[in-house]
Amino acid sequence: MTSLHDTLMAHVRDGSVPGAVGLVARGDRVETAAVGYVDVDRSAPMTRETVFRIASITKPVVAAAVMVLVDEGRLALDDSVAPWLPELAAPVVVRTPSSPVDDVVPAARPITVFDLLNSCAGYGFSSDFSLPALAPLFGELKQGPPQPQGVPAPDAWMAALARIPLLHQPGEKWLYNTCSDIQGVLISRVTGRPLPEFLSERLFEPLGMADTGFAVPPARLDRFTSYYRPSGTGGGLERADAPDGQWSTEPAFPSGAGGLVSTLDDWYAFGRMLLADGTHGDRRILSSEAVRTMTSDRLTTAQRKDSDLFLEGQCWGFGAAVDIGTAHPWSAPGRYGWVGGTGTTAHVVPSTGTVSIMLSQVEMTGPTAPATMRDFWRYAAAY
Template sequence: MTELQHILETYVEKGTVPGAVGLVARGERVEVAAAGSRDIAATTPMTRESIVRIASISKPVTAAAVMTLVDDGRIALDDAIGTWLPELASPMVVRTPSAPVYDVVPAARPITVGDLLTSRAGYGFPSEFSLPAVTPLFSELHQAPPRPQLVPAPDEWLARLSRIPLLHQPGEAWLYNTCSDLQGILVSRVSGRTLPEFLAERLFEPLGMADTGFAVPADRLDRFTSLYQPRPEGGLQLVDAPDGQWSSPPAFPSGAGGLVSTVDDVYAFARMLLAEGTVGGRRLLSPESVRQMTTDWLTPAQRAASTLFLEGQGWGFGGSVDVEAIDPWNVPGRYGWVGGTGTAAYIVPSTGAVTILLSQVEMTSPTPPDLMRDFWRYGADA
């Protein structure tokens, strides 16, 4: 048994997860291990072909879609989003983050494409989830956790968002999640295609990501995992079965957390980024767009205010960027993100390293669980 296999088996045996798949690559050397099963009944083994809800690993994919439009010359980072999202052309901002939603002032400037990509548009989750301008993101927009069949279609979703004030002025603060959903709507409106159509044409088909999408076709449900959450008293309880929320296309394809995928599909996307946007001789992204995606855009003050999610990391486009070696697995320049369904995917452009972990138990907080940390520790040493 390899050390990677042992790590995964250990957490399966503890009952932390029913199953998990891990991939660690450096250059052309690739190690993949799978342990456990796709559900707690333990009737079907977890394999590298298992399909998993990747949650917020969707964010880098959506950001890459935006950057294809930048490369096409259809949009620019400094463009105001109101051209395509007129609902947000003249946003209001709460006077202070703790102010009630009716105590507002006009935004000092328009929200830009770059604000969305860096998650600094003024919408999203801070450390204090109970702030008056934050709670409607849960109650009206179903921002978390991902339940795709409950979310209204993009036009209605955006109309609801337009009635919620910004928590901060555009560009002032990093806030989590909402900007990635806005990126998905932006892609659709600029391209004139649905987000699933655009992603399939510009990223998934060229990369051979045949199992990645916003729903699982009926003929692949036998490879789809069940989703669980920890019970307060111990053990796991079912959140979503293979024939549940992801068995049919949602009205709102969430660019923030709606995708399902496999470890090899996620690896194909990672390899494209490491190859500076090229796959099989075909360029999907420019090297400059990849560089911008994987560069930290936050100020030290913005990083310091976002420790609940970032733990001192910076933020690129759609994913975090390690700015210093805080832990053994933090490598300056490491880019990627975690998903609230128990997933994580990172690349290190300077070394060509890739680490991908897919499991099927929801995280109970933004702090990565022990399984992820042990997996990253192994990946840093491999």
């Protein structure tokens, strides 16, 4: 069997990524690798301490924070979100998914906390990006590739959201991304505190996630990667963001869908907490029931129908996908985790006690995972 180092290095050599870091742990057995460089100029080598924009593997972290509030009785899964998000107290829904944004009907029932957590509130991306109701998500809400300095503050963002109709009735269909951003606002409204402050106190500090947040402080910018996207058919890379760019200052809108920066070991601490049924050392972060709820299949067959553009045969828990079969060589029943559009992926497999994390710095060109991730997943599955 090849090593994790060689698995990742193959993609540095072929120019897919300037560098990458990876970790696969099963019980007490841990293998890590850091290959290549933090940028195309090879200004510094990748290390285990390198900081990355983790994009959508932010989602399970924010879902866990919602479950902290459920554990405390400050929220219930079947609660309407209206008391905290009055902008969503009387939503309207487009008559059909392809209807114009002004052809609407009232929502059949309120949006609940559960709807936000399993991404079935009616807001988000579908497999057809041409639908009229999706355009405002990209234009007004800045959904899509993370751009933290371009998104309005939470109250203004929610006011804009209130003007956009739902694509489906609450509870009817799984849609991607937007519900995680709404979760971040919900946490702030329920607690009366900014989302970064609550996450720091209840998750990051207890778990020792010292490098995780919505911006990189000046003293740590030397450990922060540049961020790239493919530059067309030539196979090159163009820089989308520098270390002193959009993540070097706190954003007005801390995105629960994709705004965090983090490191290999920080996300590993989060993953180990999930495998330990919500505990970290002698401290309980989440109840066992909360962990089981968020890492289990929470979609009906009807809800996930036509969602294969994103899910590829998987199901969805709270904040991440859940394997429900063996559709791929890397599949494992109960495998919980997700990918980030900035080139990141992280999963836990409760049945085997496995955590697997790979972080790179090249934007995905679509919902299909690149070869770098798929080779990493195969390696982790055989570990």
